[in-house]
Amino acid sequence: MPKLNVNGKLLDYQADEGTPLLWVLREQLGLTGTKYGCGIAQCGACTVHIDGVAVRSCVMPAAAMKATQKITTIEGLTPNGTHPIQKAWQALDVPQCGFCQSGMIMAATALVKEKPNPTDKDIDDAMTNICRCGTYNRVRAAIHVAAKEMAATKTGAKPKKVSELGKSVLDIQHIDGSQA
Amino acid sequence: MSTTSNPSKRDRTNTDTAVAKPSRRTFLKGSAATTAGLVVGFHVPFFNKQAMAQGIAAAPISPEVNAWVVVQPNDKVIIRIARSEMGQGSLTGLAQMVAEELECDWAKVSTEYPTPGQNLARQRVWGDFSTGGSRGIRGSQDNVRKGGATARMMLVQAAADEWKVPVSECSASKSVITHGPTKRTTTYGKVANAAAKLTPPTDIKFKDPKDWTLIGKRLARLDTVEKTTGKQIYGMDLKLPGMLNAAVKDAPVFGSKVKSVDDTAVLKRPGVKKVLRVGDTAVAVVADTWWRAKTALDALKIEWEDGPNAKASSASFAEVLKAGLDAKDAVVGHSVGDARAAIAASPRKIEAVYSYPHQNHVCMETMNATVKWTPERCEVWVPTQNGEAALAATAEAAGLPPAKCEVYKIHLGGGFGRRGATDFIRQAVAIAKQMPGTPVKMIWSREEDMAQGRFHPVTQCKMVAGLDDKGEITGLSMRISGQSILAYVAPQNIRDGRDPVVFQGLNAPGPEASIGYTFPTFLVDHAMRNPHVPAGFWRGVNLNQNAIYLESFLDEIAHATNQDPLALRRKLMSKHPKHLAVLNAVAEKVGYDKPAPAGVFRGLAQTMGFGSYVAACAEVSVSKEGGLKIHRIVAATDCGNAVNPQQIEAQVEGSFVYGLGAALYQECTVKDGRIEQTNFADYPSLKLAEMPKxxxxxLAWGGFWGGVGEPTIAVAAPAVLNAIFAATGKRIRDLPLKNHSLKA
Known part of the structure; x- marks a missing residue:
């Protein structure tokens, strides 16, 4: 029986030839945090990490995966939503309907892993996921908040709570100049 | 707010994503233990929706104080929300409004949905469930505040009764009740059971807005954490024991039928259980997994009887609409004086024809519904914007009375109006009805979702202005020719051929969708022309194209008469102070009195709809090669009472993504009777890199309750189109922009 290495566990699965990784994750392994949005690698809702790199799982045949390749889904990113990207997302209330957000978060966590201090251009290039609710400006702001937090903790600062990150939210919002 | 208030924290004892509705027996057994000795009128069982979504036979929650409020012994407050949450944030906003009047501790608040069946059984105690038209807050504010205030009065009364003191000596704050003279205190949780037995008061007085502590605050959403961990369950994620999956294909030519299906090969595929006809028009494959159902459906040989619409095309519609621009059979929407005569008598005329295409909503989560049908009962789990309509559609499609049906609302992966329709629910019920006793989850592929939309209506508009010798407007006429949404979704609401929704943003002065200008004479009329492509409510509805038509054409008049577009508008808006105030706010914030940065050009737009006043200024540049860059947008909204400013900002930001995506890229074209676009590859959305600041x-000056989910969409396109004209001298009169070159 074929195996997939998902979120640190080696799991058996059964699927017909050509079944995309997305549908094995969702229908065989019960990992429904990874979403179907288009099936043609256009929208990014199905983004997972394969050995730390963001990959669109809707066009990746499960059978192409070796058991040595480490797949991480949103469920396996952190046990309780405590990755700095997730915390920044919570602090800035990024999600609206939320359907695209697992993919957004997987793309963003791969980005900050590769580029710990991403520029706006880096964010433009990496974050090509589609969001129909229109969370893009908060996605961008949250990546900057997370990058700043990650840099601070790297130099020994105590990790901030979501509510503390939230305090910098007002600064972020006023970078955009919004006022109520 | 701390995460302890997250609704999903309750009873999260199981991470299995399977779903099972707790049986009534489980409920009765459990409820006997926790509600012993307490009878509160007609008590309907509620179940923790998260627990339900996770397949846990949830412990029944404490008895309600009233329909809106449950207080548990540990002071946790569960607020019931009738409207659907689809990203717009009203789940949080509505809870804020109940909590405001309830005077409860916000950190202890969580929410749950009552079901449409419960609403029916309780004489619609929660009112209207439908979630559209930006009505979530404004259509419920009275109801939900009454619910909160009533519950508070009952809780305080219960404390006063216990202490045997006059209720007038008691007050409540943050879930604590205090007897003033003696300083004795108790909490909501301690008196909730006694409160539930009291007769609800009828004389309700709302708090003075100046005393609000929750309404108007930038509170964090109640549903964020689950959406950052993958734990939020959407319709597509449901799993019921023994469930099968269905993929479906409906006739690609609207109104045509299935001629024949050859399922011989497909039935031999692994996991395929059944190939079904769904009515006359669709075919479904039911399999153990959706991927197997979908790939089997793709392999299925289906022949269609294409019928009379097989030759229809966008070009043929355009011809019909064009003829409508001068047809006699138009219905007047709003008329001031005799605009035609005034224009005819004017020494100068300006005329332009605009148009707006069909568009798909493209919710990120494609349409889906999960149904279990038996001859005795039909249950539906569905992301819907309209729970009650979903229940009615279920009953009809199931062939059962509504009392034998139930709809469980599941969180929506986007709605935008598409999920107010029930076509996909009827389809899922029709499939499940052919698999009695087996739950079936029907999911549309993206391709099916593109083909079977309920599309933004297609219209054209002829704009004519008469000008006097000084360039002042003598009259303005607008002839709208095209599709009526109501003709498709609610033809009973068309009276004497008039679809009132067509005139959004152009109505006479009043509280809804009124025009913000006074012209000496004015006429807007509508020649209804309905192609066979089904229309639906698409976020922003008819305000979208009407704002483009009017705001672009005013810009044309300004340029033709050498007036500043802002100055011309201000002149015409003196009798419309609310419209003017948002426009002025935008002008001030953008620094309109100073020039834009070198190479950057500005465009303005304003409108009013869904109860709110909105305006925007776009700053754009266009390269010599025709590349458009939108640098910055300043937008203002006056929604009267701003319940949660942070959520309003999120809706405004999102409205520009939705509206600009539509303006730049989105068009559903029809060829051979069917929609040509199939997926995001040929129907692009706006991406992050293109998103302006x-x-x-x-402007929250109070006094009324306006919607925020939609109105701003309508100013996105005209503000940018007017800025493009300022930058290039090119006037774009039909969308999307991708069909035009901006090259110098």
């Missing part, structure tokens, strides 16, 4: 100004 958005600066939102909220």
């Amino acid at each position: 958005v600066e939102t100004v909220i």
Whole structure:
């Protein structure tokens, strides 16, 4: 029986030839945090990490995966939503309907892993996921908040709570100049 | 707010994503233990929706104080929300409004949905479930505040009764009740059971807005954490024991039928259980997994009887609409004086024809519904914007009375109006009805979702202005020719051929969708022309194209008469102070009195709809090669009472993504009777890299309750189109922009 290495566990699965990784994750392994949005690698809702790199799982045949390749889904990113990207997302209330957000978060966590201090251009290039609710400006702001937090903790600062990150939210919002 | 208030924290004892509705027996057994000795009128069982979504036979929650409020012994407050949450944030906003009047501790608040069946059984105690038209807050504010206030009065009364003191000596704050003279205190949780037995008061007085502590605050959403961990369950994620999956294909030519299906090969595929006809028009494959059902459906040989619409095309519609621009059979929407005569008598005329295409909503989560049908009962789990309509559609499609049906609302992966329709629910019920006793989850592929939309209506508009010798407007006429949404979704609401929704943003002065200008004479009329492509409510509805038509054409008049577009508008808006105020707020914030940065050009737009006043200024540049860059947008909204400014900002930002995506890229074209676009590859959305900075100004002066989910969409396109004209001298009169070159 074929195996997939998902979120640190080696799991058996059964699927017909050509079944995309997305549908094995969702229908065989019960990992429904990874979403179907288009099936043609256009929208990014199905983004997972394969050995730390963001990959669109809707066009990746499960059978192409070796058991040595480490797949991480949103469920396996952190046990309780405590990755700095997730915390920044919570602090800035990024999600609206939320359907695209697992993919957004997987793309963003791969980005900050590769580029710990991403520029706006880096964010433009990496974050090509589609969001129909229109969370893009908060996605961008949250990546900057997370990058700043990650840099601070790297130099020994105590990790901030979501509510503390939230305090910098007002600064972020006023970078955009919004006022109520 | 701390995460302890997250609704999903309750009873999260199981991470299995399977779903099972707790049986009534489980409920009765459990409820006997926790509600012993307490009878509160007609008690309907509620179940923790998260627990339900996770397949846990949830412990029944404490008895309600009233329909809106449950207080548990540990002071946790569960607020019931009738409207659907689809990203717009009203789940949080509505809870804020109940909590405001309830005077409860916000950190202890969580929410749950009552079901449409419960609403029916309780004489619609929660009112209207439908979630559209930006009505979530404004259509419920009275109801939900009454619910909160009533519950508070009952809780305080219960404490006063216990202490045997006059209720007038008691007050409540943050879930604590205090007897003033003696300083004795108790909490909501301690008196909730006694409160539930009291007769609800009828004389309700709302708090003075100046005393609000929750309404108007930038509180964090109640549903964020689950959406950052993958734990939020959407319709597509449901799993019921023994469930099968269905993929479906409906006739690609609207109104045509299935001629024949050859399922011989497909039935031999692994996991395929059944190939079904769904009515006359669709075919479904039911399999153990959706991927197997979908790939089997793709392999299925289906022949269609294409019928009379097989030759229809966008070009043939355009011809019909064009003829409508001068047809005699138009119905007047709003008329002031005799605009035609005034224009005819004017020494100068300006005329332009605009148009707006069909568009799909493209919710990120494609349409889906999960249904279990038996001859005795039909249950539906569905992301819907309209729970009650979903229940009615279920009953009809199931062939059962509504009392034998139930709809469980599941969180929506986007709605935008598409999920107010029930076509996909009827389809899922029709499939499940052919698999009695087996739950079936029907999911549309993206391709099916593109083909079977309920599309933004297609219209054209002829704009004519008469000008006098000084360039002052003598009259303005607008002839709208095209599709009526109501003709498709609610033809009973068309009276004497008039679809009132067509005139959004152009109505006479009043509280809804009124025009913000006074012209000496004015006429807007509508020649209804309905192609066979089904229309639906698409976020922003008819305000979208009407704002483009009017705001672009005013810009044309300004340029033709050498007036500044802002100055011309201000001149015409003196009798419309609310419209003018948002426009002025935008002008001030953008620094309109100073020039834009070198190479950057500005465009303005304003409108009013869904109860709110909105305006925007776009700053754009266009390269010599025709590349458009939108640098910055300043937007203002006056929604009267701003319940949660942070959520309003999020809606305004999102409205520009939705509206600009539509303006730049989105068009559903028809060829051979069917929609040509199939997926995001040929129907693009706006991406993050293209998103301008958005600066939102909220004017919350109180006095009314306006919607925020939609109105701003309507100013996105005209503000940018007017800025493009300022930059290039090119006037774009039909969308999307991708069909035009901006090259110098």
